[in-house]
Each structure stands twice: as structure tokens, then as C-alpha cells.
Amino acid sequence: MSEQAAREELVALGASLFQRGFSVGSAGNISVRLPDGYLMTPTNSSLGRLDAARISKLDLEWRHVGGDKPSKEVFMHRAVLTARPDAGAVVHLHSTHATAIACLAAVGETRPIPMLTPYFVMRVGRELPVLPYHRPGDPAMEAGIHEAARSARAVLLANHGPVVSGKTLNDAVAAAEELEEAARLALLLRGQNPRELTEAEIDDLLGTFGA
Ligand SMILES: O=C(O)[C@@H](O)C(=O)COP(=O)(O)O
Numbered sequence: 211m212s213e214q215a216a217r218e219e220l221v222a223l224g225a226s227l228f229q230r231g232f233s234v235g236s237a238g239n240i241s242v243r244l245p246d247g248y249l250m251t252p253t254n255s256s257l258g259r260l261d262a263a264r265i266s267k268l269d270l271e272w273r274h275v276g277g278d279k280p281s282k283e284v285f286m287h288r289a290v291l292t293a294r295p296d297a298g299a300v301v302h303l304h305s306t307h308a309t310a311i312a313c314l315a316a317v318g319e320t321r322p323i324p325m326l327t328p329y330f331v332m333r334v335g336r337e338l339p340v341l342p343y344h345r346p347g348d349p350a351m352e353a354g355i356h357e358a359a360r361s362a363r364a365v366l367l368a369n370h371g372p373v374v375s376g377k378t379l380n381d382a383v384a385a386a387e388e389l390e391e392a393a394r395l396a397l398l399l400r401g402q403n404p405r406e407l408t409e410a411e412i413d414d415l416l417g418t419f420g421a
């Protein structure tokens with residue numbers, strides 16, 4: 211895909227997330243890997259109103275080389291994209307239900323959302339590590355995210371929200387949406403006793419569809 215096509219896809223998917231309430235105000239940020247660097251949403255920009263020409267560009271050393279000033283979360287995106295060479299994009303949201311779980315879960319938990327549906331397992335995987343709270347933009351979060359992202363496709367930042375990777379931007383967005391829906395379902399079923407997928411069923415899903 212050309213850089214121009216990647217910029218246009220970022221604008222379209224950002225708008226789609228915003229229009230459906232997965233992101234409000236100027237919350238959230240997105241990065242996309244390119245052959246010669248990275249695209250990143252500008253800081254304080256609304257995902258609903260991105261301008262393809264003003265999206266930030268960083269070079270392969272993560273230096274800002276074009277467009278508006280990048281998100282304050284460059285460290286967060288760098289942590290994931292360097293930990294996961296196969297990942298082509300990272301989506302960070304404050305989507306309501308996933309963020310609610312990020313406020314309820316204990317740091318260190320690896321399954322803060324029960325494995326209830328196949329699609330959650332297929333899109334997000336076996337683990338969703340909960341990482342300690344850091345002030346947004348704090349470079350101190352990088353090492354922990356990097357370590358967790360080596361084996362997890364998505365992480366939850368305590369009291370903040372999800373960070374989700376995917377092979378492509380489309381994949382990362384779909385996984386972030388699925389995570390939000392799984393979090394909603396988990397909260398809806400709290401205090402009840404839903405059947406969870408067994409380890410054998412999870413193995414079967416990951417063996418068949420990967421994650
Ligand atoms: O929570 C925050 O402040 C950031 O993680 C965020 O979501 C938006 O920050 P910018 O990407 O710098 O606008």
C-alpha cells in the first residue's frame with residue numbers, strides 16, 4: 211500500500227471509530243508502520259477529523275520529520291511496534307467498557323476479560339496483560355509495554371485504556387472493536403455465571419485461526 215493510501219485509510223478508520231463512539235473528543239491515537247518510518251495521529255487531534263496531509267510522519271529512528279506534532283504517546287506505539295515486528299499498526303482508545311475494565315482489574319492480571327466468545331480469542335488472543343498506571347505520555351511506560359507486547363497482541367493500561375496491535379490497520383481496528391465489545395459483555399454478565407471457553411476450546415481456536 212502506498213503512503214498516501216495508508217494516510218487515507220487512517221483518516222477513514224479514525225472517522226469510523228469516532229462516529230461509532232469508540233473514541234470521543236481528542237482521545238486515542240493510532241500509528242501505522244511504513245517502509246521508511248511511521249505515520250502517527252497528531253497530538254490533540256480528534257480521530258473523527260483527521261487530515262491526511264497533516265498526519266505526523268516519523269522516520270525509522272522515530273524522529274518527527276513531517277506533518278503536525280505527533281501524539282504524546284509515541285513511546286507507547288514504539289514499545290509495541292518494536293516488540294512485534296509483524297505488527298503493522300497500533301490503536302490506542304479510551305473506549306468506555308475496555309477502560310472500565312482497566313479501572314477494575316488488578317495490575318498483573320492477564321485475563322481481565324473472561325474468555326466468553328470465540329471472536330475475542332481469535333482477534334485479541336489468549337492474554338490481555340494489565341499494566342501499571344502511568345501519566346499519559348510518560349516515557350516510563352515504554353519498557354513495560356514493550357515486554358508485555360512481545361507475547362500479547364493487546365494490553366490494558368490501568369486507569370487509562372487499551373493498546374491494540376494488528377498485522378494491518380484494519381486488523382488493529384477490528385481487534386480494538388472486538389476488545390471493547392468483549393469488555394461490554396463482561397460487564398453485562400458480571401455477578402452472573404456465564405460459561406467460559408475451556409482451555410481446550412481456546413487452544414482449538416488459536417490453532418485454527420491464530421491470533
Ligand atoms: O490519554 C491521553 O492523554 C493520550 O493517551 C491520548 O489518548 C491522546 O493523546 P494525544 O494522542 O497526544 O492527543
Ligand SMILES: [Zn+2]
Binds near residue numbers: 237238302304346371
Ligand atoms: Zn490515552
